[in-house]
Amino acid sequence: xxxxxxxxxxxxxxxxxxxxxxxxxxxxxxxxxxxxxxxxxxxxxxxxxxxxxxxxxxxxxxxxxxxxxxxxxxxxxxxxxxxxxxxxxxxxxxxxxxxxxxxxxxxxxxxxxxxxxxxxxxxxxxxxxxxxxxxxxxxxxxxxxxxxxxxxxxxxxxxxxxxxxxxxxxxxxxxxxxxxxxxxxxxxxxxxxxxxxxxxxxxxxxxxxxxxxxxxxxxxxxxxxxxxxxxxxxxxxxxxxxxxxxxxxxxxxxxxxxxxxxxxxxxxxxxxxxxxxxxxxxxxxxxxxxxxxxxxxxxxxxxxxxxxxxxxxxxxxxxxxxxxxxxxxxxxxxxxxxxxxxxxxxxxxxxxxxxxxxxxxxxxxxxxxxxxxxxxxxxxxxxxxxxxxxxxxxxxxxxxxxxxxxxxxxxxxxxxxxxxxxxxxxxxxxxxxxxxxxxxxxxxxxxxxxxxxxxxxxxxxxxxxxxxxxxxxxxxxxxxxxxxxxxxxxxxxxxxx
Amino acid sequence: xxxxxxxxxxxxxxxxxxxxxxxxxxxxxxxxxxxxxxxxxxxxxxxxxxxxxxxxxxxxxxxxxxxxxxxxxxxxxxxxxxxxxxxxxxxxxxxxxx
Numbered sequence: 001x002x003x004x005x006x007x008x009x010x011x012x013x014x015x016x017x018x019x020x021x022x023x024x025x026x027x028x029x030x031x032x033x034x035x036x037x038x039x040x041x042x043x044x045x046x047x048x049x050x051x052x053x054x055x056x057x058x059x060x061x062x063x064x065x066x067x068x069x070x071x072x073x074x075x076x077x078x079x080x081x082x083x084x085x086x087x088x089x090x091x092x093x094x095x096x097x098x099x100x101x102x103x104x105x106x107x108x109x110x111x112x113x114x115x116x117x118x119x120x121x122x123x124x125x126x127x128x129x130x131x132x133x134x135x136x137x138x139x140x141x142x143x144x145x146x147x148x149x150x151x152x153x154x155x156x157x158x159x160x161x162x163x164x165x166x167x168x169x170x171x172x173x174x175x176x177x178x179x180x181x182x183x184x185x186x187x188x189x190x191x192x193x194x195x196x197x198x199x200x201x202x203x204x205x206x207x208x209x210x211x212x213x214x215x216x217x218x219x220x221x222x223x224x225x226x227x228x229x230x231x232x233x234x235x236x237x238x239x240x241x242x243x244x245x246x247x248x249x250x251x252x253x254x255x256x257x258x259x260x261x262x263x264x265x266x267x268x269x270x271x272x273x274x275x276x277x278x279x280x281x282x283x284x285x286x287x288x289x290x291x292x293x294x295x296x297x298x299x300x301x302x303x304x305x306x307x308x309x310x311x312x313x314x315x316x317x318x319x320x321x322x323x324x325x326x327x328x329x330x331x332x333x334x335x336x337x338x339x340x341x342x343x344x345x346x347x348x349x350x351x352x353x354x355x356x357x358x359x360x361x362x363x364x365x366x367x368x369x370x371x372x373x374x375x376x377x378x379x380x381x382x383x384x385x386x387x388x389x390x391x392x393x394x395x396x397x398x399x400x401x402x403x404x405x406x407x408x409x410x411x412x413x414x415x416x417x418x419x420x421x422x423x424x425x426x427x428x429x430x431x432x433x434x435x436x437x438x439x440x441x442x443x444x445x446x447x448x449x450x451x452x453x454x455x456x457x458x459x460x461x462x463x464x465x466x467x468x469x470x471x472x473x474x475x476x477x478x479x480x481x482x483x484x485x486x487x488x489x490x491x492x493x494x495x496x497x
Numbered sequence: 498x499x500x501x502x503x504x505x506x507x508x509x510x511x512x513x514x515x516x517x518x519x520x521x522x523x524x525x526x527x528x529x530x531x532x533x534x535x536x537x538x539x540x541x542x543x544x545x546x547x548x549x550x551x552x553x554x555x556x557x558x559x560x561x562x563x564x565x566x567x568x569x570x571x572x573x574x575x576x577x578x579x580x581x582x583x584x585x586x587x588x589x590x591x592x593x594x595x
Contacts, residue, residue: 102570102571103569195552195553238558239551241553302541307534328591329579342592345591345593345594351515354514355515365512366512369508373508386543386549389547389549392552424530441552
């Protein structure tokens with residue numbers, strides 16, 4: 001049996017029945033990394049020793065019959081923006097290349113308390129800014145379904161690691177689609193949570209009003225298990241409301257679709273959408289309809305503006321968040337200084353930042369600084385914030401008519417590495433179906449729903465709910481996965497050789 | 498709108514971002530493309546619409562008025578992330594401002 005292929009719930013069962021140990025499970029995952037990661041490049045740092053030590057401790061707990069949780073002893077990959085005490089956390093940027101955090105992010109602490117076996121840190125676009133992992137200072141990850149293609153981004157390393165069985169589950173962040181788009185491209189399940197549902201403390205910020213944290217998993221049940229472990233209020237993050245955490249595992253896999261009103265936003269089935277992707281997403285909707293769901297076309301008229309809103313608000317907040325990377329508190333500082341030159345402070349900043357940031361970060365810092373600068377603020381940032389209000393109202397109206405929304409996750413299957421690197425606007429268009437959900441702070445569950453006929457690449461759809469409506473999305477998603485097998489498909493590259 | 502190289506240089510200075518001449522040219526071109534794209538928002542009527550800065554519905558969140566718990570990391574550990582941390586004085590030394 002190839003243990004690395006298991007889901008969390010399968011592995012948890014095997015550990016409890018002592019069919020295998022956490023050390024065996026972890027070794028299977030590390031073996032998979034040794035075989036595959038030279039080609040996939042999902043990880044930027046693998047902590048083999050730490051993982052095996054955690055696994056041995058988990059096995060002791062299983063021996064005593066007192067595991068900490070369903071996640072106890074299960075190997076996990078973390079996107080390299082989650083602060084991990086004593087382990088490098090680089091945001092895949094040269095400016096943080098040597099950074100080793102002195103404490104854990106809140107979610108990392110929660111997962112450690114739940115018994116996580118941390119395998120390593122996964123690749124991301126620099127500071128999570130991108131849709132392909134190509135802006136990582138370590139170079140891109142490769143899609144396990146076709147190594148010439150991107151796994152998506154920015155959580156592309158996490159998605160590729162899950163799809164290639166190089167971990168049992170992973171965490172990522174989603175600011176404009178960075179969990180859902182790579183989940184779709186890699187044929188796995190990804191959950192973007194309601195803004196504030198999961199603490200962001202200790203996770204390197206990109207755009208603070210849009211950032212969210214969530215799991216990338218092999219099925220919806222696993223996403224529910226991870227969410228249960230990481231959700232909730234955190235005194236260190238004032239944007240996390242003190243709301244009860246529902247039992248996300250409750251009634252998963254049970255029929256739940258009878259009478260469920262599902263809206264298909266017509267603007268998401270526009271000309272931008274590849275016809276084959278459109279058909280596969282409609283097929284997924286038909287599966288749900290057959291089980292009693294009521295499909296209804298709805299309209300979100302502001303959809304075409306959402307990307308423009310995003311590409312003002314996001315870089316503006318990026319430029320503010322990146323101000324702290326000045327080569328003094330973090331980063332190596334200018335090369336000239338290392339060689340002995342003395343620089344006046346402002347010149348020190350200019351050189352440290354100019355050398356430390358890659359091209360996409362510079363582009364966003366420049367765009368954000370421009371949009372926030374005197375004389376342009378009202379025309380760009382304020383205008384975008386106003387249109388953001390209208391986008392939120394669009395969704396509120398839709399949720400008066402339907403319970404959840406169903407839409408494609410991406411306009412096309414995974415594109416080739418290098419295909420969009422010379423044209424930023426074309427790259428940004430990859431996010432056209434995901435960014436509005438972040439603008440409104442809604443939860444969205446991305447699920448696989450088929451393969452493109454020509455290239456055999458995964459295609460996905462997303463279920464979108466009102467704020468804090470994760471339970472219903474997970475129930476619908478888990479039930480969909482009892483009716484379909486798309487989530488069980490594995491790429492040939494990820495198969496044991 | 499087409500951004501000039503001079504405008505881009507001004508923005509780079511505001512951002513304290515050292516760019517080469519070649520980068521200034523490139524970003525003038527690329528930012529013009531992005532600005533051109535986002536200017537479509539001009540056609541959206543936002544008369545009287547409030548701006549959304551955050552979506553939590555929360556406001557003025559204060560911590561409990563109680564003794565702080567043990568910090569997650571000691572000050573020296575946090576400062577030690579800086580390459581310019583001076584252990585002897587316990588401070589980060591920055592270049593002269595004047």
